[in-house]
Amino acid sequence: MSMGYRLEDKSPFMAASPDNRGFYFDLYSQAVKAIDCQLQVVRRTKKRILADLSTGKVDFYPAYNYSEKRLNAVYFITTGIMKKNVGISRETLADISQLSQLKGRVVILPLGSINHYKDIESIQIYEIPNMGFEKAISLLKRERGDFYYANYSEFLYYLKQRPLNTVTGNDWAPKVHHDCCGGEKRVYLAFSRRSPHFKDKANPDFKSEQAISIANLPRILDPSSKAYQFESALIRLEAEGKTQKIYDQYFR
Secondary structure, three states, rough: OEEEEOOOEEEOOOOOOOOOOOOHHHHHHHHHHHHHOEEEEEEHHHHHHHEEEEHHOOOEEHHHHOOOHHHOOOEEEEEEEEEEEEEEOOOOOOOOOOOHHHHOOEEEEEEOOOOOOOOOOOEEEEEEEEOOOOHHHHHHHHHOOOOEEEEEHHHHHHHHHHHHHHHHOOOOOOEEEEOOOOOOOEEEEEEOOOOOOOEEOOOOOOOOOOOOOOEEEEEOOOOOHHHHHHHHHHHHHHOOOOHHHHHHHHHH
């Protein structure tokens, strides 16, 4: 069974090609092994990989945001991974539960990234090129900004690689706002509908009067397919706590 992924380094999810080591390889190789298959990793540009996914040249892409439009080409399978975004600030900033509370504040934004504040008035946006956690934390400490929006897993990985006291000194630590940015969400992989391992069937529980969603699909995986077995293996890994153990090895 083949997994397609981009060429560049996205550690700890996957190293730069041709090195396939990382969280994705460890997780998915276990799931594939459980259904008597071997994991083959195909590395190309993301654009090429997604094109190959749509034609079935690769079987799946390891993490892909759900949208109804994408259902024509792929089927979304739960991975057992959760994701969330958080805010990072100085300790003195009051708890932020919604971004509108940042009125009058300076927010740090990587140049060219999604602007989560565009509909909020009276926020000053400080756009910085080549922004990373080390630079963001330095700006926060020097009071050049008040708030930095970030992926929590990526922040945990940064902390594991470089403890904060090596960046900021022992007298300062950032505050993490866990409830500001949408909460936890499940991560799904995209399985190609053109893959020889894919087969679906009508969903007997589909509610046609309701909107199509990840929980209300008109068609679901056929139990005779390898894709169904793969999904079941991932569900078992999560239930047995093995997915979390792999996650903790890389991020905790």
